[in-house]
Amino acid sequence: MANATETVLYKREGDYIPRVAAVHDLCGYGKCSLGVAIPVLSAAGCDVCPVPTGLFSSHTAFPGWYMHDTTAILPDYLNAWKGIGVDIDAVYSGFLGAPEQVDIIRGIYETYPHALRVVDPVMADHGKVYPTYTPELCQAMADLAADADILTPNLTEAAIILGEPIGDEWGGVDIDDAEAERIVRALLDKGAKNVVLKGIQRGDGMIRNFVAGRDCEFFEAKNEYLPYMLHGTGDLYASALLAAVMAGRSLAEAATFAGDLTHDAMIVSAKQPDFKNRGVSFELLLGKVTGLL
Numbered sequence: 001m002a003n004a005t006e007t008v009l010y011k012r013e014g015d016y017i018p019r020v021a022a023v024h025d026l027c028g029y030g031k032c033s034l035g036v037a038i039p040v041l042s043a044a045g046c047d048v049c050p051v052p053t054g055l056f057s058s059h060t061a062f063p064g065w066y067m068h069d070t071t072a073i074l075p076d077y078l079n080a081w082k083g084i085g086v087d088i089d090a091v092y093s094g095f096l097g098a099p100e101q102v103d104i105i106r107g108i109y110e111t112y113p114h115a116l117r118v119v120d121p122v123m124a125d126h127g128k129v130y131p132t133y134t135p136e137l138c139q140a141m142a143d144l145a146a147d148a149d150i151l152t153p154n155l156t157e158a159a160i161i162l163g164e165p166i167g168d169e170w171g172g173v174d175i176d177d178a179e180a181e182r183i184v185r186a187l188l189d190k191g192a193k194n195v196v197l198k199g200i201q202r203g204d205g206m207i208r209n210f211v212a213g214r215d216c217e218f219f220e221a222k223n224e225y226l227p228y229m230l231h232g233t234g235d236l237y238a239s240a241l242l243a244a245v246m247a248g249r250s251l252a253e254a255a256t257f258a259g260d261l262t263h264d265a266m267i268v269s270a271k272q273p274d275f276k277n278r279g280v281s282f283e284l285l286l287g288k289v290t291g292l293l
């Protein structure tokens with residue numbers, strides 16, 4: 001069985017600029033989703049083609065947010081791409097607005113069957129489902145997870161995908177290696193080709209991400225645990241992971257790069273006013289992403 005350091009999912013060639021369809025929401029304030037994916041992937045020399053799943057005034061941790069669901073416009077939006085010969089090398093989805101958007105993503109997979117499929121199954125964290133996520137949307141997201149070439153759940157999202165109970169133990173505390181490997185293997189058995197299980201804590205001052213593929217061994221990447229949480233770190237982690245994959249790095253190298261970048265961005269974020277609310281600040285670190293090339 002191969003080592004995760006040998007699993008290269010995208011071969012970057014010369015000056016070619018890969019195109020990534022980024023299927024996420026757009027938030028006016030509070031850095032997350034497309035506001036993270038566009039700059040991070042662009043810094044890795046990708047042409048990011050946004051497919052906005054919703055327009056938000058701010059991320060949903062702020063009170064009084066406004067949301068516009070874009071589901072109705074997406075079929076025409078994507079058909080127009082077909083008319084102008086757009087080609088896509090990777091489809092990267094995250095926060096979705098409605099279960100029908102999962103069918104729309106499957107349509108993108110059909111149109112671009114050669115594209116790498118990256119599913120960040122944004123639904124929940126620390127045992128709680130996000131406020132806009134209905135049970136139908138969670139089920140649709142769980143189904144989509146089976147089609148992923150790379151799936152990046154946290155523990156709560158993994159439990160939802162596997163149909164296992166979300167309990168206190170799903171808050172990210174004290175999952176040992178054997179349990180983490182059981183969860184990752186169960187997600188692979190459900191259909192995902194590679195899994196990165198994120199954000200495992202054991203109260204030892206470290207935060208761990210576990211990587212495995214159908215044909216590759218279990219790999220652990222860990223970082224210092226910082227004693228605060230920020231919105232958008234999940235999006236930064238997944239965007240940085242894909243940035244490294246599209247730069248031709250192995251999945252294990254990409255998971256290590258993403259953990260390091262997210263950790264460093266959290267430290268920069270803590271120096272900004274109102275940092276706990278406004279979301280992760282990574283702008284000063286984009287040079288590290290360009291350094292992947």
Ligand SMILES: Nc1ncnc2c1ncn2[C@@H]1O[C@H](COP(=O)(O)OP(=O)(O)O)[C@@H](O)[C@H]1O
Nearest residue numbers: 125154198199224225226228233234237259262
């Ligand atoms: N407190 C933290 N200290 C250090 N790294 C963190 C911390 N929180 C998140 N990260 C990094 O960011 C990744 C994504 O975490 P998180 O934002 O919790 O994802 P999600 O929102 O998808 O649950 C983690 O797996 C870890 O690598």
Ligand SMILES: Cc1ncc(COP(=O)(O)O)c(C=O)c1O
Nearest residue numbers: 032059060095231232233234235
């Ligand atoms: C509108 C919106 N998009 C995306 C996210 C995902 O953020 P994170 O990267 O913290 O999972 C959130 C979380 O609050 C959100 O409210």
